[in-house]
Amino acid sequence: MKRTIVLMLMVLLLLPSLTLAQDDRITIRFWHIWGNVTWLPEVVEPAFEAAFPQYDLELRVLDGYRNAYDLYTLAQEQGDPPELLQGTSSNTQAPRDSGFFKPLHEAIAGRAEINGIPVRLDEIVGPAAIFYQLDGEYYELPWNASTPIVFGNMDLLVEAGVAADVNDFAAIPSTWAEVHEVCAIIVEKFDDVDCINFGAGGWYFENALAMQGAYMANNENGRGGDCVTEVLFNSQEAVDYLAWHKSLEEAGYWVDYGRAEYNITWADSKLALHMTSSAAARGRVEIGEGNGFTVGADRMPYNQDVEYVGNTVGGGMILLTDGLEPEVEEGALTFLMYLLEPENIANWHKSTGYIPVTQSGFDYLEAEGWFEENPTFAVATNQLTNSARAPQTAGAIFGSFAQVYQMYREVFQNILRNDADIQESLDRLKAEADLLIEEYNLLVPCEEM
Amino acid sequence: MPAFLFTCLASALGALVVGAVLKRRGRGLRGGLALGAVAGLLGSLATMIPLQYCVLDPENHMFFELSVLGQTITVNAVALIGFLLVIVVAWAFVLAIDRLRHHWLARGATVWKADTAPGTFIGYDFSPWIFLAPTLVGLAVFTYYPAAQNFFLGTQLARRGVANTAFNCLDNFASLITSRLQDAHYYILSDGFIWHAENARYLAVFGNSVFFSVFIVLVANVLGLAIALLASQKIRGASVYRTLIIWPYAISGVVVGIVFAILLGGGGSGFLNQFLQLFGAEPAPFLSDAWWARASVVAAAAWNKLGFNVLIYIAALQAVPMELMEAASIDGANAWKRFLNVTIPMISPYIFFVVFLNLNYSFFDLYAVIDNLTEGGPVNATTNLVVDIIRVGVESRDIGKAAAQSIVLFMVVVGLTYMQFRVMGRRVTYGAD
Numbered sequence: 038m039k040r041t042i043v044l045m046l047m048v049l050l051l052l053p054s055l056t057l058a059q060d061d062r063i064t065i066r067f068w069h070i071w072g073n074v075t076w077l078p079e080v081v082e083p084a085f086e087a088a089f090p091q092y093d094l095e096l097r098v099l100d101g102y103r104n105a106y107d108l109y110t111l112a113q114e115q116g117d118p119p120e121l122l123q124g125t126s127s128n129t130q131a132p133r134d135s136g137f138f139k140p141l142h143e144a145i146a147g148r149a150e151i152n153g154i155p156v157r158l159d160e161i162v163g164p165a166a167i168f169y170q171l172d173g174e175y176y177e178l179p180w181n182a183s184t185p186i187v188f189g190n191m192d193l194l195v196e197a198g199v200a201a202d203v204n205d206f207a208a209i210p211s212t213w214a215e216v217h218e219v220c221a222i223i224v225e226k227f228d229d230v231d232c233i234n235f236g237a238g239g240w241y242f243e244n245a246l247a248m249q250g251a252y253m254a255n256n257e258n259g260r261g262g263d264c265v266t267e268v269l270f271n272s273q274e275a276v277d278y279l280a281w282h283k284s285l286e287e288a289g290y291w292v293d294y295g296r297a298e299y300n301i302t303w304a305d306s307k308l309a310l311h312m313t314s315s316a317a318a319r320g321r322v323e324i325g326e327g328n329g330f331t332v333g334a335d336r337m338p339y340n341q342d343v344e345y346v347g348n349t350v351g352g353g354m355i356l357l358t359d360g361l362e363p364e365v366e367e368g369a370l371t372f373l374m375y376l377l378e379p380e381n382i383a384n385w386h387k388s389t390g391y392i393p394v395t396q397s398g399f400d401y402l403e404a405e406g407w408f409e410e411n412p413t414f415a416v417a418t419n420q421l422t423n424s425a426r427a428p429q430t431a432g433a434i435f436g437s438f439a440q441v442y443q444m445y446r447e448v449f450q451n452i453l454r455n456d457a458d459i460q461e462s463l464d465r466l467k468a469e470a471d472l473l474i475e476e477y478n479l480l481v482p483c484e485e486m
Numbered sequence: 487m488p489a490f491l492f493t494c495l496a497s498a499l500g501a502l503v504v505g506a507v508l509k510r511r512g513r514g515l516r517g518g519l520a521l522g523a524v525a526g527l528l529g530s531l532a533t534m535i536p537l538q539y540c541v542l543d544p545e546n547h548m549f550f551e552l553s554v555l556g557q558t559i560t561v562n563a564v565a566l567i568g569f570l571l572v573i574v575v576a577w578a579f580v581l582a583i584d585r586l587r588h589h590w591l592a593r594g595a596t597v598w599k600a601d602t603a604p605g606t607f608i609g610y611d612f613s614p615w616i617f618l619a620p621t622l623v624g625l626a627v628f629t630y631y632p633a634a635q636n637f638f639l640g641t642q643l644a645r646r647g648v649a650n651t652a653f654n655c656l657d658n659f660a661s662l663i664t665s666r667l668q669d670a671h672y673y674i675l676s677d678g679f680i681w682h683a684e685n686a687r688y689l690a691v692f693g694n695s696v697f698f699s700v701f702i703v704l705v706a707n708v709l710g711l712a713i714a715l716l717a718s719q720k721i722r723g724a725s726v727y728r729t730l731i732i733w734p735y736a737i738s739g740v741v742v743g744i745v746f747a748i749l750l751g752g753g754g755s756g757f758l759n760q761f762l763q764l765f766g767a768e769p770a771p772f773l774s775d776a777w778w779a780r781a782s783v784v785a786a787a788a789w790n791k792l793g794f795n796v797l798i799y800i801a802a803l804q805a806v807p808m809e810l811m812e813a814a815s816i817d818g819a820n821a822w823k824r825f826l827n828v829t830i831p832m833i834s835p836y837i838f839f840v841v842f843l844n845l846n847y848s849f850f851d852l853y854a855v856i857d858n859l860t861e862g863g864p865v866n867a868t869t870n871l872v873v874d875i876i877r878v879g880v881e882s883r884d885i886g887k888a889a890a891q892s893i894v895l896f897m898v899v900v901g902l903t904y905m906q907f908r909v910m911g912r913r914v915t916y917g918a919d
Contacts, residue, residue: 107880110647131883135647293774436648440882450865454774476643480650 062093065368066119067355070105071181072098076388085375089152092368095119102128102353103439113137118358120369124177125353126168126432127239128439130259132356133176134481139359142174144370152371154378160395164421167431168350171260177354178373181391183316184348185235185244185337186416187211192330193309194219197226200333206412209310209335213281216310216338220290223309231292233285234299235312237453239445240351241337243432245278247424248339250346253433260428264483265435268470271463277340279452279459286453293453304328312337315417316352318390322413334416347424349432352391383407392418436481437473444469489539493530500526500576521583529576533568537641540655541568548660550670550686557676563660571656633896639889646883658890662688687866688874688891695870697780698787699848705788706844707837710795715825717796718803728800735793739851743858746786747773750859776867779860783868787855791847795840802836803829842906849899871895 071077082094099105102125112118113135124132132138145156161169161179169179189209194200199219200208210216220232235241243253251274252258259265269275285291294302302308304324311321318334325332339345355376357369375381382398385391387407393399399418402408408415424430448466451457504522509515534541541564548563615622640658644651664670665685672686673679683689717728734742750756750772759769772778806829814824830837853872856862862869862877869877871891879888 103881106647131645131647136649137647437645440884443877443881447865450863454864477645477648479652480643480645480648 060093062091063365063368064093064095065121065365065372066095066097067121067123067372068097068099068105068109068119069123069355070099070101070353071123071389072100074388076384080384081376081381085372088375089368089371092371094372106132109137110135120358120361120365121372122356122358123181123353124356126351127442129177129354130434130436130438133171134436137359138177138356139361139366140174140176141178141357141373142176144357144366151374152367154371154374156374157377157395157397160377160397162392162394162396162399162418162421163426164347164424164430165350165392165394167426169354171434177356178376179394180355180376181316181352181385181389182350182394183314183352183391184350184417184420185241185312186315186334186420187233187310187312187337188317188321188413189310189333189335190303190306190308190325190330191333193223193227193230193306194333197222197309199223203331203333204412206333206335206416209333211336211338212341213338214341216285217288217290219310220285220288224289229307231302231308232290233310233312234292234294234302234308237282237293237446237449239442240314241312242275242278242445242449243351244337244348245340246272246274247347247349247430247432248337248345249274249277249343250427250429251275252429254435257428258431258433259435260431264478265433265474266471266478267474268433268441268467270467270470271460274340274343275463276459277343279449279463281340282449283452283459300324306330314351314390315392315420316390318414318417319388320390322411332413334413336416336420346427347430348420349424349430350392350421351432386414390414390417392421435474435477437470437477440473441470488542489534492534492539492542493527496530496572496576497523497526500524500529500580504580521580525576525579525583528579530572532579533572533575536638537568537655538653540653541565543655548657548664550664550672553671553673553676555674555676563664564656567656567659567663636889636892639886640893642886642889644884644886644889646879646885651886654886658887659894661887662890662894690866691869691871691874694780694866694868695849695872698783698852698870699845701784702787702791702848702852703841703844705784706791706795707840709788710792710840711799711837713792714796714799714803718800728796732793732797734789735791735797737790739790739854740858742786742790743855746782746789746855747859750782773860774864776864779864779868783852783856783859786859787848787852790855791844795844798836798840799833802833806832838906842903845902845906846899849895849902871898 069077078096082096085094086092097119099108102123105123106125106128109118109122118137122138133140141158145151145158149156158175161175165179165182168182169175169177187209189200189206191200191203191205194208195203195205199222208219210219216233223230223232246253251272252269254265254268256263256265282291286293292308299308299311303311303321304327306328313321315334321334322332337348355373357366357373361369376385377395377398379395379397379401382393382395383401383405386393386398386402393402408418444466448457448462452459452462499522501519501523504525505515505518508518508521547565549560550563552559552561641653641655642651643654643657663686665687670686671684673682673684675681713731717724717731721727737745748756749758751759756769756772758772763769770778772782810828810832811824814828819827849870850872852870853876856868856870856873857876860868862873872895875888875891875895878884878891
């Protein structure tokens with residue numbers, strides 16, 4: 038009996054080492070935030086591991102960009118970071134300054150292919166290229182790129198007499214004035230339907246400035262050679278945008294929902310227009326299908342009194358950890374290039390609504406006739422294609438961007454809820470943001486950036 | 487030279503103040519002067535050497551305006567905080583030196599007594615320290631060292647994820663009372679205000695913490711005691727009722743926040759609003775109006791703590807001797823008078839215990855409830871000290887300022903605890919004798 042127990046214990050002790058001995062694959066850990074996209078674990082992971090049996094891809098889902106970067110920082114501090122991390126467009130410079138990551142162009146080092154997969158960075162479409170590049174180089178992998186668009190409940194718009202039929206997407210308002218006109222009709226027609234909802238957050242504000250050709254920060258949004266030393270949030274264009282937003286709120290056209298409430302309201306056909314990320318296309322359309330109404334989409338409304346310049350890309354990128362063993366770095370790079378394969382770009386777009394970031398991915402979808410069949414999914418790409426390639430539409434780049442981004446909500450809510458003066462609030466926002474930039478530049482001097 | 491003058495001044499001031507205080511208490515003037523001078527000297531050195539005497543540097547200035555009885559003066563916040571810090575540290579030295587002196591005298595007495603009391607250790611006994619060592623080492627590594635680091639961090643300009651840091655004197659503390667956006671104004675007994683501050687965001691956050699603490703303690707204790715009085719009645723199925731009443735205590739703050747968010751959700755979609763609308767009432771802005779949102783946080787937190795309070799109060803009520811109640815009844819006291827004059831004094835240690843725990847909870851542990859219920863909104867209306875520390879330190883990665891805020895919170899809790907023990911200690915009745 039004793040001998041049996043001892044033998045069993047020995048087997049138990051040896052078992053893990055036997056398992057380890059069998060699995061000599063190189064582990065590539067990728068921390069991302071797309072917990073709701075089943076395509077990654079169900080399709081990409083097995084397909085990648087089948088194509089490259091020497092690699093073991095480990096996906097870990099985290100709750101939001103901020104949380105992901107926090108946990109990654111912690112992992113770095115503990116000396117065991119994952120090989121790949123999803124980052125966000127609102128926190129680009131600080132990770133670059135952190136020393137945690139290796140610039141993608143350095144890792145690729147001019148090679149045309151990695152592990153037999155072509156390097157397709159030169160195929161990145163124009164609007165994404167200007168956003169993701171700095172001095173003509175890619176520091177991270179352009180991946181989940183989107184832009185704000187307006188989704189419309191077409192059945193409600195038809196019922197209100199705004200749209201001729203459910204395919205009349207042009208009836209969705211595309212200027213600030215049109216939003217007022219359409220909302221007046223909606224509110225008049227229905228007692229229990231809200232006209233429009235969108236976040237009082239930074240992304241719409243940034244796009245509103247870009248659309249009017251205004252800079253967010255000095256030194257050409259930090260892309261003109263010198264780093265940003267002040268933000269330009271109190272410009273006339275900024276005041277005009279918030280005045281428009283405030284006028285919608287005062288008229289009762291814009292309604293603020295908390296948390297997931299807008300999903301319920303959208304599903305119940307109690308909301309006519311919803312401006313949000315184009316990455317929400319799949320979710321919006323599926324809710325419409327499940328509840329028996331057609332979902333249309335159109336561009337983000339612009340200021341009709343000013344010449345339209347263009348929208349900016351938002352979303353994220355994938356960052357490569359620095360200091361990896363060469364064979365591990367090669368594996369991580371292989372996975373990044375694998376993601377840029379046309380079929381993967383196309384499937385990623387279909388699963389979410391993020392724009393196809395490569396031309397070959399776009400062509401793949403077009404050849405399939407995808408955009409003709411699903412016009413809602415074409416709006417974002419069209420909006421970005423029609424945008425000027427300018428520093429204004431490339432977005433600002435400075436180290437304390439993430440902190441400044443956090444401040445938007447507080448200031449805008451104060452304007453919308455507490456009737457705070459717009460110009461004064463923006464002056465304060467600028468003053469606070471400038472202080473954060475000054476502090477950051479003190480810690481990370483400009484020449485080191 | 488300014489550093490030398492500052493140290494001399496601190497020492498002289500210490501001597502004067504402590505000398506005067508001890509003289510008023512009937513202790514010797516000379517001893518008081520010496521104690522004050524030493525404490526002032528040590529206090530200023532212990533504070534200013536780590537700070538490199540930066541508060542004396544004319545470059546370090548962050549001003550705010552103070553109006554007292556109509557007179558407005560401009561105050562240098564950095565210098566003011568530095569001065570307050572010296573006072574606090576010097577006072578700690580006064581208490582420590584005084585305690586050591588007492589200890590020394592008492593030790594002398596013990597040694598003298600040892601001649602006549604067999605079995606008493608002569609000399610110092612180290613054995614308790616050996617037994618305490620494992621705990622002390624753990625505390626030192628995981629509590630005291632990080633706490634000391636936090637003090638250091640409070641004087642740094644530091645961003646999480648950025649390797650460089652820079653010493654910035656007491657700016658992180660000063661920025662809490664000055665405004666980084668516009669001049670901060672404090673009105674005391676002037677312009678019709680007893681106390682009013684403008685453009686000082688941190689004070690509003692501080693006010694929220696005080697508001698939550700007062701009302702959560704009040705609601706959770708008054709309701710807790712009332713329910714305990716009902717639940718301790720001898721009725722059929724009492725244990726079932728008691729279990730049902732106590733179970734909210736077993737729920738984590740996260741779940742409480744989510745449950746109340748579903749219950750009170752704005753825009754008419756919350757259960758409570760749906761219910762109100764059945765009767766034709768307008769939906770209430772439970773989470774979108776500042777005061778409603780504060781009340782919602784109080785309700786959620788008090789509900790969470792209610793079960794615990796009821797549990798303790800039921801036990802407390804059972805410990806009240808029946809003979810006292812009977813004696814009071816015979817003396818003609820009605821139920822209310824018996825409750826006021828017998829029950830309350832008898833359960834006062836329990837009240838003290840529960841109030842203390844609830845107060846700590848509302849100052850320290852409210853994050854999960856607030857984050858899941860209101861996220862600190864609308865427009866910071868429900869942001870308390872802890873939520874703000876997380877916001878500044880984690881969300882904005884400004885760990886220097888977050889450290890400064892956590893030191894302020896630490897001071898508040900130390901002060902509260904000290905006050906509680908002093909005030910309650912005198913009024914609490916322990917036991918019947």
